[in-house]
Amino acid sequence: MVRNDWICPDYVETRSDLIVDALREHVVITVASVTIGFVLSVFLALVVRRWRRLAAPVFGTSTVLYTIPSLAMFGLLFTITGLTTTTVIVGLVLYSLTILVRGVLTGLDGVPADVREAAVGMGYNGLRLLFRVELPLALPTIVAALRVTAVSTVALTTLGMLVGHGGLGQLIKQGLDSNFRAEVLTASVLCVLLALLADLVLVAVLRLSTPWRRAVS
Amino acid sequence: MNTDDFIDAIRWLGDGANWRGGDGVPVRFAEHMWLTGVSLLIACAVAVPIGLWLGHIGRGGTLAINISNVGRAVPTFAVMVLLFLTPLGLSDWTTIIALVLFAMPPLLTNTYVGMREVDRDAVEAARGMGMGALQVVGKVEFPLAIPLIMNGVRLAAVQIVATATVAALVAGGGLGRIITSGFGRGDYPQLIAGAILVAATALLVEGSMEWLQRRVDPMRRITRRRTIDQVAVPQAVPHEQSAIESRL
Numbered sequence: 045m046v047r048n049d050w051i052c053p054d055y056v057e058t059r060s061d062l063i064v065d066a067l068r069e070h071v072v073i074t075v076a077s078v079t080i081g082f083v084l085s086v087f088l089a090l091v092v093r094r095w096r097r098l099a100a101p102v103f104g105t106s107t108v109l110y111t112i113p114s115l116a117m118f119g120l121l122f123t124i125t126g127l128t129t130t131t132v133i134v135g136l137v138l139y140s141l142t143i144l145v146r147g148v149l150t151g152l153d154g155v156p157a158d159v160r161e162a163a164v165g166m167g168y169n170g171l172r173l174l175f176r177v178e179l180p181l182a183l184p185t186i187v188a189a190l191r192v193t194a195v196s197t198v199a200l201t202t203l204g205m206l207v208g209h210g211g212l213g214q215l216i217k218q219g220l221d222s223n224f225r226a227e228v229l230t231a232s233v234l235c236v237l238l239a240l241l242a243d244l245v246l247v248a249v250l251r252l253s254t255p256w257r258r259a260v261s
Numbered sequence: 262m263n264t265d266d267f268i269d270a271i272r273w274l275g276d277g278a279n280w281r282g283g284d285g286v287p288v289r290f291a292e293h294m295w296l297t298g299v300s301l302l303i304a305c306a307v308a309v310p311i312g313l314w315l316g317h318i319g320r321g322g323t324l325a326i327n328i329s330n331v332g333r334a335v336p337t338f339a340v341m342v343l344l345f346l347t348p349l350g351l352s353d354w355t356t357i358i359a360l361v362l363f364a365m366p367p368l369l370t371n372t373y374v375g376m377r378e379v380d381r382d383a384v385e386a387a388r389g390m391g392m393g394a395l396q397v398v399g400k401v402e403f404p405l406a407i408p409l410i411m412n413g414v415r416l417a418a419v420q421i422v423a424t425a426t427v428a429a430l431v432a433g434g435g436l437g438r439i440i441t442s443g444f445g446r447g448d449y450p451q452l453i454a455g456a457i458l459v460a461a462t463a464l465l466v467e468g469s470m471e472w473l474q475r476r477v478d479p480m481r482r483i484t485r486r487r488t489i490d491q492v493a494v495p496q497a498v499p500h501e502q503s504a505i506e507s508r509l
Contacts, residue, residue: 111464113423119455195330239333
């Protein structure tokens with residue numbers, strides 16, 4: 045075949061299993077990174093809220109990590125964890141902290157003091173106060189931060205191809221090596237669609253989990 | 262973890278042979294800075310006037326703000342490879358086109374938001390004094406929007422430095438080449454040394470842009486007392502925060 049079209053239905057049809065595999069790896073890496081990043085960020089945000097003096101070092105470190113280009117990050121992590129998905133996930137988790145920790149902290153700080161007092165008066169305290177009152181009220185800000193993180197994590201996952209685990213990035217790399225346009229374009233479009241889907245899912249989660257916001261507006 | 266590789270990476274950095282010749286560190290660094298500088302200038306020349314104009318007339322806000330989110334969703338690597346497979350082929354200009362594309366969203370968003378956040382009373386006062394549209398933009402809105410515009414320039418610069426590294430994966434120039442060639446040949450000390458150089462360059466650019474951001478703020482003499490307390494917290498905090506909240 046001499047033609048090198050950008051769109052090739054034959055490719056999508058005959059290589060669908062490979063495409064699905066790449067897509068699955070992409071989703072697994074993204075979901076794992078955002079989930080771990082989120083749990084870690086909630087923890088860090090709580091630590092910063094408890095000990096305000098730690099704000100500067102926590103934000104400073106996460107900003108420095110965020111500034112390190114992904115190629116350097118994956119390159120350095122590769123020497124520790126090798127050619128594994130772990131390398132990619134650890135890198136993406138480190139990137140997610142900058143926005144997530146700030147998002148969670150801003151959300152928690154935005155909970156009105158009288159609401160918190162009312163909850164304490166009703167006997168809420170500790171973890172129950174956090175999970176039943178504070179986190180639900182902080183959810184809009186937290187989800188906004190999660191959306192930014194999820195979308196950029198989907199895009200950054202492609203660079204995991206440096207260590208052989210880039211999900212759709214693998215297909216882009218293959219297409220580059222074999223000069224196969226349709227493969228590159230298919231993978232790129234899927235990647236953008238995946239980011240869009242992640243964004244929509246998070247919007248839906250927010251709507252479903254905060255019914256009181258709809259009632260008001 | 263192999264600590265020997267790290268020690269060898271330090272040795273690699275100290276070895277004069279790696280700092281000479283056509284693929285030595287200074288040449289790669291110069292390539293990187295050239296790509297970054299040219300792309301940043303082009304991106305600013307295109308995006309800032311558009312942002313100023315849209316911000317002045319108060320239109321196109323949805324576009325100006327959402328373009329940053331779109332920019333985040335598109336993988337730099339994909340765009341780089343796609344451009345490379347077009348008839349443009351492999352040249353520095355292909356890389357620069359990609360870098361400019363990724364630098365524009367933060368510039369446009371921050372310029373637009375900066376213009377919209379200018380105190381309306383100041384704009385009204387300027388109009389009342391008889392200033393025309395150009396004067397209002399040039400003498401009132403633009404100077405007051407400078408902190409946010411510079412924030413956009415800083416974000417764009419950091420984005421370009423990082424994206425220029427990715428160019429090495431598509432066989433472009435720059436410091437990323439040290440990483441990819443170290444990776445390709447299984448020369449891990451070189452890979453680590455390259456990663457350290459790339460990270461250091463990114464932090465250097467971030468640091469100097471932050472310094473520049475403070476220097477060019479026309480209001481800095483007035484706000485200095487307040488900003489001293491905030492030095493420990495990165496400048497981006499309030500702006501990134503407002504960007505997050507604007508998505509609600």
